[in-house]
Amino acid sequence: MVSRSRIFSIAIVLAANSIILASANAQTDRVTFTKDVFSLLQENCQACHRQGGDNLSGMVAPMSLMNYQEVRPWAKAIVKAIVARDMPPWDATAHTDGQFENERRLTDAEITTIVNWVETGAARGNPSDAPKPVPFGETDGWYMGEPDLIVPIESIWVGDDVEDWQPRFIMEVTAEMLPEPRWIQAVEMRHGSEVVHHMIASASAPAVDGHPAENFLAGSNAAGEEPTMYPEGFGNLLRAGTKLNGSMHYHKEVGPGTGVWDQSLIGFKFHPPEIEIKYKVIRNGIGTGSLGNGSFDIPPHHADWHVGSSKTFDEPTVLISLHPHMHYRGKSMIYTAYYPDGNTEVLLDVDRYDYAWQTQYIYKSPKYIPKGTRIDVIATFDN
Missing domain, CATH: 2.60.120.230 (Jelly Rolls)
Structure with a gap:
């Protein structure tokens, strides 16, 4: 017969072992910069958040995010920006996700990962877990490489x-x-x-x-x-x-x-x-300035003033990109294709247009548009 004190001792040992195991699992599962966060910044942030960022001879973003030392002081600010979806800047709606090669959008799960990293102390993690640095190929400040x-x-x-x-x-x-x-x-x-x-x-x-x-x-x-x-x-x-x-x-x-x-x-x-x-390559103007409606008045105090334009393609065409462009009062722009077979497709819906950050949406694979297709563009202005 085992005494009560013996049973109590066994219970204490088992409890202690459980605590050690739980602690070890917590350490293993802890979100770290090198293992979980760094690759997300490489994919979605570093093109601009670096010295010599996109299309500028200097840094286009206010800070560099190329390593842990640079990222750590901005951890809380990063969380605020990504939760509000102000960063990374990608103004198209989610229904075209995966179609454009320059897409920079964090998924809900990726945002949760970064939030958890910050809330648990923003640990660096094991340096061996870090992905290799992304090579940026600009030469003498040219993003595309040395010009001919x-x-x-x-x-x-x-x-x-x-x-x-x-x-x-x-x-x-x-x-x-x-x-x-x-x-x-x-x-x-x-x-x-x-x-x-x-x-x-x-x-x-x-x-x-x-x-x-x-x-x-x-x-x-x-x-x-x-x-x-x-x-x-x-x-x-x-x-x-x-x-x-x-x-x-x-x-x-x-x-x-x-x-x-x-x-x-x-x-x-x-x-x-x-x-x-x-x-x-032909850059067909189907925006607000290309089909006769470049001069229009927006009445005062209108938050949703719509201006439209349209183009019917008289021969088969291949789209390689879409480039919305408006000025100060621009609010949103949507491209809709009406195909000869009666089908309709929203090609692009930019519901948060930003005049200060103008994105060209570049298709991963050129998109075929059959003869007779009409593309309508509706721009919305806030005055």
């Missing part, structure tokens, strides 16, 4: 009295710059001053020497926008004599000593000569 051709835009003085200004420019691609025609693979517009809000350039060349006339939107640049990069088999032909017509948008504080010089650049990368180009 750089066309400088004329130097522009943005005076002390300027708050908002949109001057135009015309630059020519000379034979000295480009001895023979080349197919464009990527275009990056790089601004020369922090007072540049955005810029855009189109290309035009007359028919000559057996070459047909060329007219296409060459490139654009705004905070949040990645360089224009075409898939293999897609491109536009650039040749000597092409005029690059564009506009700058400068925005800054007014006052003595605020004036700056700006010389922005247009960089081109070309496809290797052996690459066959099957599709010439």
Whole structure:
């Protein structure tokens, strides 16, 4: 017969072993930076939160998040931003998740992981659990890599009295710059001053020497926008004599000593000569400024003023990206495709448009649009 004291001793030992096991499991299951959080930041944050972030010669974000030492002081601020879904910036609704290659959106489970990490002490974890650093391939500040051709835009003085200004420019691609025609693979517009809000350039060349006339939107640049990069088999032909017509948008504080010089650049990368180009890229304007409704009035005190435009495609077309663009009062934009067979598809629904962060939505795989398809765009403004 076992005495009561013996039973009590056994119970104490069993309880102690249970506590040790529970503690060990808690240590194993604890959310850590290296094991659970770092990869999420690599995938969704580091393109901008680093030195030389997206489309700027400096850092586009207010802080770098490249390692634990940089992330730890911002842990609580990160949680606040991701729970509110202010970060990472991705303004499209969830129904198109997975369609765009530049998508940056945290799932509910991923947000919970980061919240749990912070609430349990924001532990670093085992360094051996950390994923390898993400290589960023920019060269000399160029996100797309070293350009094959750089066309400088004329130097522009943005005076002390300027708050908002949109001057135009015309630059020519000379034979000295480009001895023979080349197919464009990527275009990056790089601004020369922090007072540049955005810029855009189109290309035009007359028919000559057996070459047909060329007219296409060459490139654009705004905070949040990645360089224009075409898939293999897609491109536009650039040749000597092409005029690059564009506009700058400068925005800054007014006052003595605020004036700056700006010389922005247009960089081109070309496809290797052996690459066959099957599709010439046309940026069809189906936004609010391209089909005759670029000048419209928004009545005061209207929170939901709708402006629409539409385009019917008279030949089969392949979409490689969608790029909503509005100005200060822009609130949302939705693209809807009406197919010849009667089916309807919402291609993109940007329900929280941000003028300060303009995203081009780039398809993972080019999207086929049959002849006769109509795409309607409805933009909503808040005045």
